[in-house]
Ligand SMILES: Cc1cc2nc3c(=O)[nH]c(=O)nc-3n(C[C@H](O)[C@H](O)[C@H](O)COP(=O)(O)O)c2cc1C
């Protein structure tokens with residue numbers, strides 16, 4: 001899964017032209033305000049990797065645009081005494097329905113990478129999903145965190161190594177596995193290509209060190225570089241999902257489901273949860289926004305397992321809309337990485353704080369005391 005990212009001679013530190021902010025300035029009032037501060041603290045190539053998406057980036061734009069098109073119905077004079085945003089998932093209690101999505105190589109954004117993100121999440125008592133391709137050892141992240149962590153799994157062609165990875169996550173105290181199913185191959189990342197993105201020295205997928213590499217493969221002249229090669233030969237299938245669910249002691253969620261048929265099949269296979277996600281528009285461009293895919297998935301699942309959603313969330317009202325249309329909780333990706341790049345752990349905590357506060361304001365002004373009270377009647 002990591003072969004596509006070659007190494008450059010650039011040092012990791014050269015990705016950080018400006019130091020992280022020592023204090024968060026008052027002009028950062030919404031999560032979008034972090035973007036400019038993050039951008040000037042990253043190399044142009046790292047910025048292309050983190051902020052970019054696939055091909056023409058239409059799905060990236062649509063993820064947020066679709067949230068902005070939805071209108072809320074305000075309700076007045078509701079009794080809000082005892083209001084809260086609490087929920088329970090897989091036996092763990094959470095204060096609010098916002099998780100940090102799995103994002104690879106966070107040392108591109110900040111020298112402490114995933115350690116700082118985990119610190120920020122734990123300070124805010126938020127759950128975090130750690131990527132297989134994290135730039136810090138999964139055990140070290142677990143040692144830093146005091147809030148529940150889930151481990152995101154990319155099934156590796158070397159299934160024995162994959163099993164070892166699952167064992168490591170279970171031993172380190174992770175509370176769930178998130179199997180990403182929408183990226184058997186990397187998307188067409190034109191922005192990364194144009195920027196010449198390669199991983200700088202000092203940033204790598206440390207949790208995959210020691211894995212048996214794919215056999216060297218050069219397509220014959222005129223032949224497909226993808227079809228017929230070893231990457232797709234080792235790509236996961238539904239049989240692998242059943243294999244994983246059977247071997248894992250943790251609940252397994254599938255991330256990257258956007259259709260009713262696949263949601264139905266995931267539940268039939270024994271998935272403990274579903275994450276409606278298009279990978280932040282980074283895999284297949286021109287697929288619909290996740291908030292538009294959510295209702296059909298929620299209907300197919302019919303409450304049998306929790307459905308979560310990510311993609312394009314930039315406001316607490318976006319989270320509210322996702323819950324109204326059937327999500328039990330949400331995840332954010334780029335927003336917290338921008339907070340991390342700009343201000344380290346405090347930046348991550350601040351992003352979570354702003355989103356949570358905005359969600360609470362939306363609940364108060366639509367007359368919803370608890371997450372269970374948020375339903376489709378809150379949307380026009
Ligand atoms: C730089 C970057 C790296 C990512 N790495 C992973 C990953 O390793 N595994 C994964 O399942 N998803 C990965 N994602 C996708 C996120 O988990 C999530 O689905 C997406 O970022 C949500 O969209 P948002 O950024 O608009 O919030 C990555 C996203 C970004 C931006």
Ligand SMILES: CCCCCCC(=O)C(=O)O
Pocket residue numbers: 001104133183184185186187279282
């Ligand atoms: C074959 C997919 C590799 C993706 C690596 C990290 C990721 O999920 C992302 O960049 O997005």
